[in-house]
Amino acid sequence: MDNTISTGMNRTGLDMAPLSKGTMVSFAQQEGQRAPADTEAMAELRKTYALEADRVGSVPVPAKLKGMASTMMDTLKGNKPSVLLDKLGERAAYERTGVRLYEALILKVSAASSGPMVDTAALMRIRDDEESHFHMVAKCIAELGADPTAMTPCADISGVAALGHLQVMTDPRTTVAQALNSILMIELGDNAGWDLLIELANDMGHTEMAQQFTVALETERQHLQTVQGWLRQAVLEEAT
Amino acid sequence: MAINLLQDRGTALDQQRFTWKELVQKPISKLDDDAFTRIRVILMNGVELDALRLKQVLLRMNREARVPIAQLMRVEQHQATAINWMLSADHSPLETTIAYEQVAIEVTASVAQLEPDPYMAQGYRFGLLEDFDHLYRYSALMDRLEGKDANNIVQGYTDIVPGRPTLVHHRAPENELMEPYPRDAQLATKLHAITLVGGEYQTHDYYMNIGPVFADPVARLLYAEIASVESQHITHYGSMLNPDESPLEKLMLHEAAEVWNYAACAEQETNPRLKTLWERFLDYELGHFQVAMQLFKDTERRDPAEVLGDGKLPAFIQYKSQRDFVRKTLAEVPLRKDGTQFVDEDAEAVSSLAYRNHMNSQGSPSNSVSGGYQWTPGTELNRNMLPTTQPATA
Numbered sequence A: 001m002d003n004t005i006s007t008g009m010n011r012t013g014l015d016m017a018p019l020s021k022g023t024m025v026s027f028a029q030q031e032g033q034r035a036p037a038d039t040e041a042m043a044e045l046r047k048t049y050a051l052e053a054d055r056v057g058s059v060p061v062p063a064k065l066k067g068m069a070s071t072m073m074d075t076l077k078g079n080k081p082s083v084l085l086d087k088l089g090e091r092a093a094y095e096r097t098g099v100r101l102y103e104a105l106i107l108k109v110s111a112a113s114s115g116p117m118v119d120t121a122a123l124m125r126i127r128d129d130e131e132s133h134f135h136m137v138a139k140c141i142a143e144l145g146a147d148p149t150a151m152t153p154c155a156d157i158s159g160v161a162a163l164g165h166l167q168v169m170t171d172p173r174t175t176v177a178q179a180l181n182s183i184l185m186i187e188l189g190d191n192a193g194w195d196l197l198i199e200l201a202n203d204m205g206h207t208e209m210a211q212q213f214t215v216a217l218e219t220e221r222q223h224l225q226t227v228q229g230w231l232r233q234a235v236l237e238e239a240t
Numbered sequence B: 001m002a003i004n005l006l007q008d009r010g011t012a013l014d015q016q017r018f019t020w021k022e023l024v025q026k027p028i029s030k031l032d033d034d035a036f037t038r039i040r041v042i043l044m045n046g047v048e049l050d051a052l053r054l055k056q057v058l059l060r061m062n063r064e065a066r067v068p069i070a071q072l073m074r075v076e077q078h079q080a081t082a083i084n085w086m087l088s089a090d091h092s093p094l095e096t097t098i099a100y101e102q103v104a105i106e107v108t109a110s111v112a113q114l115e116p117d118p119y120m121a122q123g124y125r126f127g128l129l130e131d132f133d134h135l136y137r138y139s140a141l142m143d144r145l146e147g148k149d150a151n152n153i154v155q156g157y158t159d160i161v162p163g164r165p166t167l168v169h170h171r172a173p174e175n176e177l178m179e180p181y182p183r184d185a186q187l188a189t190k191l192h193a194i195t196l197v198g199g200e201y202q203t204h205d206y207y208m209n210i211g212p213v214f215a216d217p218v219a220r221l222l223y224a225e226i227a228s229v230e231s232q233h234i235t236h237y238g239s240m241l242n243p244d245e246s247p248l249e250k251l252m253l254h255e256a257a258e259v260w261n262y263a264a265c266a267e268q269e270t271n272p273r274l275k276t277l278w279e280r281f282l283d284y285e286l287g288h289f290q291v292a293m294q295l296f297k298d299t300e301r302r303d304p305a306e307v308l309g310d311g312k313l314p315a316f317i318q319y320k321s322q323r324d325f326v327r328k329t330l331a332e333v334p335l336r337k338d339g340t341q342f343v344d345e346d347a348e349a350v351s352s353l354a355y356r357n358h359m360n361s362q363g364s365p366s367n368s369v370s371g372g373y374q375w376t377p378g379t380e381l382n383r384n385m386l387p388t389t390q391p392a393t394a
Helices: A017-036 A039-053 A065-076 A082-109 A120-144 A153-170 A176-203 A205-238 B033-059 B061-086 B093-114 B116-144 B189-213 B217-238 B248-267 B273-301 B323-332 B350-360 B367-370 B382-386
Strands: B336-338 B341-342
Touching: A039 B217, A039 B350, A039 B367, A082 A153, A082 A176, A082 B217, A120 A205, A153 A176, A176 B217, A205 B217, B033 B061, B033 B093, B033 B189, B033 B248, B033 B273, B061 B248, B093 B189, B093 B323, B093 B382, B116 B217, B116 B323, B116 B367, B189 B248, B189 B336, B217 B323, B217 B367, B248 B273
Parallel strands: none
Antiparallel strands: B336 B341
C-alpha cells in the first residue's frame, strides 16, 4: 500500500457541483419554511427516554467466599466495591482490546510499502506490555474473588467506544499516520484510566494493587510519548 | 450492440464461478467515487436480493424446477455479495441510509418518466415524494446526531427539502394497494415494478437491521417509523405486479429485469472496475435468463415471446440528477390514497386517518427530528454563516 494521502477527485464538497450549488442552497432555504415548527421536540424525546432508561447491566456479585468477605468489609467502610470491580473490568477489557489494536497496527506497518514507517519491534514490545497489563488486572480481579471473564458495564461501554478505533485500524485503506492518530487517542484514554484506577484502589485500601498499577501507568506514559513522537514524525514527514 | 433477450445467450450457468477473493474486492471510495456509482451498487444489491427472495418462494412451489432454481440462487447469492461488499466501511449506517434514499429518489424519478402506463407513473411519483421526504428527515438526524452534512453523500445531485411529510405516510393497509398491471402490459411496465419492489425491499430490510444498532432513542424511533413506511412501499410497488402471472413467468420476468438493469449499469458506469463487474454480471444474467426461459418453455409449453414481445430491452433507467422532475412533482404533495386510487387530501380514506392518528398519538419521530431543520451546506451549524439567497425557480 502506498502509505500516503494525495490530492484527487474528492466529490463530497458543494464546490464539486458548481451548476447546482446555488439553486440547491436557495431551494433548501425556500422549502425550509415547510420544516416542522417545534424545535424542542427532539430534545424532549431524548429526555423522556433518558428518564425511562435502564442501565446497560450490572456488576456481577463475586462468587467466592473471600470475595464476599472483602465485599462485606468494604461495604462496612462505606465503600462500594462494585465500583472498583467495574473499573477493573474496564481496564482488563481495554488492555485486551489494546493488544488487538496494536496487532492490527503492526500488520498495517508491515504492509506499508512507502511513506512514514514505524519500528515494528518497538510496536511489538508495546503490544506485549498491553497483554501483560491485561493479565495483571485479571489476576487482581480474581484475587478479589470476582470473575475476570465477566463483562462489567464499564467494560462493555469501553468496548463500544473502541469500535471506531477498530474500524480505523483494520481498514486496509487507512495509512500508518491515520492509525497512529487513532492509537494516540487510545493511549491518552489508557493513561487517564490507569491514573484514576490507582486513586480508586488506594482509596479503597488496596495499596498493593495500586503499586502494581503505578508501574503499569509508568509504562503507559512511555507508550504515549512514543506514539506521539511517531505520529508527529509521520505527519511532518508526509508534509515535506 | 443492443441486447436481445431472445437471442443473446450470455455466460452458461455452469461457467459462472467465484472465489471468496472475487466476492470481497476493493470497495468504492465514499469520497472520490461518483454518487451514481454507489446508487447503482445499492440498487443492484436490492435487485439481486429480490431475485433470491422470489426464487426461495418458487422453490417451495415447483417440484420440477428445484435443481435449476437452487443453481441460480447460488450464483445470485454471490453476485449480491460481490456488489454489496463494494460499499466501504467508512460509511456510517446513517450515511448508507442517506445513500439508500438517494437511490429511491433518483431511480424512482427516472422510472416515473420512463413508465408508459399513466396510472403506474402516478404510483411512482407518489412513492417518490415519500422517499424524498425520508431523505430530508434522515439528513436532519445525521446533521444533529453525527454532525455531518448529507450533501457529502448526495454530492449536489439531490435536493434535501421536505416532500410529502412522513407524518402522513402512515396509511391503512387496504389503501396501500395499487391495481396490478394487466398481463399484456408493456415489458417496460413489468420491469419497472420488479425493480422498484427489489429496491424498496432491501431498504426496508436494511432499516430493520440497523435501527437497533443506534443508541440514540430518536434515531431508533425514526428508523422504526420509516421502516414501517418502507414496508408499505413494498406493498405499494409489489401490488403493481400481476398476481395472475404464473410462477415461472415471474421467474423469467425477474431475470429479464436483471438483464435490463445490468445493461443500464454497464452502459453508464464511470468507475472502470465497476463497469467490468456490471458487464460480467450482465453476461451471467443473460445465462440465467436462458435457464428461466427453458423452464418456462418446457413446463408451461408457452412461447416466451408472449411475455417478452420481440425481446428488445426497454429504455434504461437514467443515472443522472432528476432534480427538475422531482421539483415539478412536489406539486403532488397533497395527493393521498383511497383504496387503489389517488385522491385529493380532503378525500383520503377514513381508515388511514384513524390508523395514522393513533400511530402519531404519542408524537411523531419524523417531525421531532426535523423541527426547524433546513439543509445548509456544511451542516446547520453553518446556517447563520450563509447569505440569504433569492428564491429558487422550480
